[in-house]
Amino acid sequence: MRLLETTALLFINISFLFSQDITISGNVEEISSGEKIIGANILEVNSLSGGSTNEYGFYSISLPVGEINLVVSYVGFQSDTIQFNSSTDTVINVRLSRAVLLDELVVKAEKANRIEEESQMSRNEIPVEQIKKLPAFLGETDVLKTLQLMPGVQSGAEGTSGIFVRGGSIDQNLILVDGVPIYNPTHVLGIFSSFNSDAIKNVSITKGGFPARYGGRLSSVVEVNMKDGHLNEFHGSGQIGLISSKLLLEGPIIPEKSSFLVSMRRSYIDIIGRPIAKAVQSGNQGKVLPTAFFHDLNAKANYELNDRHRLVFSGYYGADHYGVKYNERYEDGSNEATDARVKWGNYIGSLNWNHRMSSKMFANTTLTYSRYRLNNDVLHSYEEEDFEEHFNSLYYSGITDMGLKYSVDYLPGGGHSLKFGTQWTQHTYSPGALTFDLKFEDEVDKRDYLQNKIQSLESAFYVEDDMDFGRFKMNAGVHYSQFFTDGEFYHSLQPRLGMRYLISGGWALKGSYARMAQYVNLLTNESLSLPTDLWVPATGRIGPQASWQVAAGTAKTLWDDYEISLEGYYKKMNNVLSYKPGVSFILGADTDWQDKITQGNGWSYGLEFLFQKKFGKTTGWVAYTLSWNKRQFEGINRGKIFPFKYDRRHDLSLVISHELSKKWSFSGAWIYGTGNAYSIPDANFSFPANVYPGPYDYSVYSEKNNYRMSDYHRLDISFKKTKQKKRIESTWTFGAYNTYFRKNPFFIMQDYDGKLKEVAILPVIPYVSWGFTF
Incomplete structure (x- = not known):
């Protein structure tokens, strides 16, 4: 320091x-x-x-x-x-x-x-007010779902909030909340994001041409900055929807010097669902009681010591509870019960000291804390008069970070703008502990499959200079990272370069190059961000992921209010991770997680087009992506290159918001995407119990991801009516998700005759919500 x-x-x-x-x-x-x-x-x-x-x-x-x-x-x-x-x-x-x-x-x-003035490319910023106008899933405005509508950003499965950027995996996105990484930014198995839009000040995503101050991930940087809180007046806002409600309060602690903000949100699917479940189940028949809810809390406070020094505290807590209880009492007096629960959540916090060192230099020192925890608990019991069967399994995992960041903005003039700094993070991983507890009559069996905690230290140093030479602008820098883990030392020198040149007609030609390294990995099944996912470090056996990316394009502001951009990119990834064939998260619980993993290469390339209008009575955009996304692993698909699960040739988003009058507004979004790649067996065999190695079902695959699901498309619409009273503004929102009831495939079923059936889970979903501000 x-x-x-x-x-x-x-x-x-x-x-x-x-x-x-x-x-x-x-x-x-x-x-x-x-x-x-x-x-x-x-x-x-x-x-x-x-x-x-x-x-x-x-x-x-x-x-x-x-x-x-x-x-x-x-x-x-x-x-x-x-x-x-x-x-x-x-x-x-x-x-x-x-x-x-x-x-x-x-x-x-x-x-x-103007977009043509910036040296940065491959970056999209969406005004929060525009995000709030867009159609919302079940009335819950979602930042990550809005980012899915940008070029180069793809969604995962139907209804989820996870993002896949320029061919990358879900763990290759660095998602920062007030500068602090968050490891699982979703609720309800990925359907909703962790961000309450009422508490957000600024949202941006960078997909390439990364400035040197960013590091640690391969595919994107999503920055979410929370509001500071009103310095002069007490204000509030809230919303009551079909499945969740939220409340925000903000105001001064010391007017003009200190303020606070508190935002709370909770869903109540469990409160609504349990009485309904009990009502439709009567007598002594089995009763199934579902549990599915989330809650989160944002808090922020800031204090200006003087015109040179400012302290800011920011915190977030979010948790999910998902499960089902089943209980049935039979006529012979026996009783069977099952209680399955999954709980996961994030705790993050930061303390910032902003220091204006001089008229040309601004420094920021930040202490950060981030923790992600997962518990998966299953309890089953069966009791008779003289017989008892009991089974319990508990799985837990997580990751905890403690960090320090120091950065300096130095503006010496002469067309130069310098940034330099350092970052230190202590990672502590809990890569899974699985406990089985079994009691069958007089037999008792208890087994613990523990994976030892792992610690690692990640550090980085960077310097970058944004240079302005008139028609030519350039951002050049270098990011140097180090990683100490498992007796190993990794380091990476990552040059970064972004350029812009103005040609006749006001068009800007842009180009960029960036190398990236990633030392923290997510072991996942390439589908939903299910709570069996596991964060693990690079080790002596598992090397860090790395990539390089080049991009080139053009951009211009048209008629003052419109922006148009066209970009082409090529990205090469090394040491990407995948489970070995036939290996799952739970199977082989006594096996080291490193024995389940294979590493390989990835390629992604394509074109992105964006035409948008950010401000005015009518706003919106047209976003189109043409892309290819491939993977290759020595032990998968016989070592041959295959399409990644989210290899989509075409992605198109048409988005519009329009103020019909002072009271009414309308918004709509139509989305189209090529179907996901999927592995379909060419033949299925079933061995009976009397034939070795039966009883056993066996499938034969000629190629990995050899089948394409049907193309995905849907239309979402929303109408808002706003009424201003003396001190309160109220807003009614009416809308529908998947308005024309497109049966988009969620997964595929195949019978032994080889017939395929695509299964859809989300029909047309109307919603209504009421919001207020004061």
Whole structure:
């Protein structure tokens, strides 16, 4: 840490090498709440110099001495113009108010942030207000489901929130909540994400051309930044839906200096489902009582010590309970009972110290904590007068991280914007413990299959420079990571490069190159993010995953309000993981997990097209992806290359939101995708009990993933009615998921005659919800 601070001071002392100009710096905030605005644009009209705010709302630009004309803008807010003369470094804090949609001049004046101006490519940012307008599954607005509608981002199975980015696996996405990794960001077996949209300030996804400050995953970085809380007034919002309700409260602790935010959410499928289940089951017949609910809590507090120092605490807790109870008492007096439960959840927290070291340098120090836990418990009993049978199995696993991050933004001027820093994370893995407890009459058998806890230390150092040379912009950097585990030491030097060149007509040509390394892996069955998944490290036997990716494309802002981009990419992945054939998570519980794994290579390449409008009465986008996704493992498919499960040739999303009037609005989304790859046996054999090795069922596969499910498509719609009273705004939302009842396949059944049947689980699902803000 002291070495980095010394380096930072050295940068200050040599800044004259870049420029002798004065520095204008400060924060950009929302005028009423005091929320720091991420990515606001600052443009000096006379010199056409500019910059943008970082993730903490801080900006700094170097300008010539004399008359200064600043235009500060952000999508969805009214621009602010500040004119003054200065010959010394000056601090200018800016507060923006939300734009008035009816004022067309205001809408056009704020378009300083143009896609062709940015050196970054393969990145999508969706305004939270736009996310809230889109159709929601059962009325629950979902961030990850919205990201699935972006080019290059695919969904998993029907109804799930997991994302697969540019051919990657689900564990290759680095998902950050206020800078802290979250390992399972979903609820109810992946149907809902862990993010309450009411508490979110900013959402973005980066799919390639990764800046050097990111590392640890191969495919994407999803950044979710929570609101800080209103600095001046007490406010709240909430929603009551068919399966869940939520409440958010925010306000000042000390006006203009400190604020808080608390957001709570709970589903009540169990509360509704249990009385119904009891009502349809009567007498002494068996009773099945389902349990399926989730709850989560977000909390945040910040305190401005002075104009240079700020402390921010952020925390999240979320948990799921999923299971079923069965009990039946027979006429002979015997009783049979089963209680199966799955519980999993995340705890994450962070403490940030924002430090403005000078007008050109901003530092942030963060302590992080992240924990994921899973318990899978099955209890079965059968009792007679003189006989008792009892069986209990308990499986648990998890991962815990404790980390420290230190980063510096240094803006010396002369067209340079530097970022450098370090990250340290202590991982503790619980790679599974399975306990069987069996009692049959007088026989008792208890077995424990324990996997020892593993610890590893991951560290990284990075530096990057965003350089502006007029028509040519470049972001160049290097990320160096180290990983200590299981007596092994791995390290990786990862160069990163992103470029943009403006040609005639205002079009931007962009290109990028990035190397990535991943030391933490998820063992999964390539289907749902089921709670049998297991996080494990690279070890002496399991090497780290690695990739390199190149991308090229073009982008332009059309007619001030529209953006168009076209990108092509190629990605090569090494040491990707898969279970060996015939191996499952539970089978062979006494076997080391490393013996169940094989590693191989992956390839992904394709084209992505996006045409979108982010702001105005009518918003939406058209997103199309043409892609190929392949895998190769020595012990799978006889070593031949095969299509990955989520190899989809075509993905198309058409999304629109429109304000019909001051009270009514409409939104719709139509989604199309090529069917998932699936393995179908060419022949099935059944050995009877009297024939070796019977009784046994055996299937023969000629190729892995040799079959394609039917193409996937559906239409979701939503209508909203908003009514403003004196202090409360209420909103009724009506909509439907899968409006025209497309029977999209969830899995495939095959009988012994070879006939296939695709099984759909989600029909048309109407919903209604009521929300309020005050």
